[in-house]
Amino acid sequence: MDPLAPLLDLTDIAPAFADARQAVDAAHRHRALRRHGGQVAAEASLRAAVASAALEGSVHELEEVRGGTVTDPVMQGALRVAESLPGLVDLWSRAPRQVLAKLHVLAARGVVHDHDLGRLTGGAERIDALARLVAGNETTPPMLLAAIVHAELLTLQPFAGPSGVVARAAARLTLIGRGFDPRGLVTVEVGHRSREPEYVGSAGAYATGTTDGVRSWLRHYAAAITAGAEEITVIGDGVLAAV
Known part of the structure; x- marks a missing residue:
């Protein structure tokens, strides 16, 4: 039995998730992906990192980051995380705590101090529960599982420093590993950034533990997925225009 299945019965959630899925499927058919998929994926990764860092308060222009002139440690960390994701997909489903x-x-x-790197600051029991939910889970729909992974890590803030970057990366790993977005093209982070007040508000609502709070977060997550899918089209159009 999938413990998260009842969440899809919350008002408006199943239709919102279905619409987001359709947006992703449509974006995955963009003609730029046929011959320039690597370029699209690289640009999507860069934009996701820039957006994720911005959500941690490290706001920089995309072109500055692309040019390599930004030395801010949060931005550099987000770039390292984005670059590492392809190599962590398989391990995520087997050893989530190690990946976190x-x-x-x-x-x-x-x-943060080197001593604090990779060390939990609290919430170990809840992290263990989240790890059990992730490991080997082939039942929960990928988008729903990613949304809960993201929200739980945002709520717990189990690490010092930019723990939001970790939360967003873990959600992205879930989408990639479960086959929802196998090439890592959906820039969900851009969707969160473009709706930042809603992102912050719905995450806070989720943290209350109420049904309405969870529903608010899931609706936001579907909207962010849709926006991330639309970004694929923007990137793909740009790639085609440049060749």
């Missing part, structure tokens, strides 16, 4: 520690080491280097 690794993500924190990458994200927080130069931000």
Whole structure:
């Protein structure tokens, strides 16, 4: 039995998730992906990192980051995390706690004391429960599982420093590993950034533990997925225009 299945019965959630799924499927058919998929994926990874860092308060222009002139440690950590994700997909489904520690080491280097890298600051029992939910889970729909992984880590803030970067990366790993977005093209982080007040508000609502709070977060997550899918089209169009 999937313990998260009842969440799809909350008002408006199943239709919102279905619409987001359709948006992703449509974006995955963009013609730029046929011959320039690597370029699209690289640009999506960069934009996701820039957006994730911005959500931690490290706001920089995309072109500055692309040019390599930004030395801010939070931004550099977000870039390291984004670069590491392809190599962590398989391990995520087997050893989630190990991956979370690794993500924190990458994200927080130069931000927190070396002694604190990869170390939980609290919430160990809840992290264990989340790890059990992730490991080997082939039942929960990927988008729903990613949303809960993201929200739980945002709520717990189990690591010092930029723990939000870790939360967003873990959610992305879930979407990639479960086959929802196998090439890592959906820039959900851009969706969160473009709806930042809603992102912050719905995450806070989720943290209350109420049904309405969870529903608010899930609705936001579906909207962010849709926005992330639309970004694929923007990137793909740009790639085609440049060739």
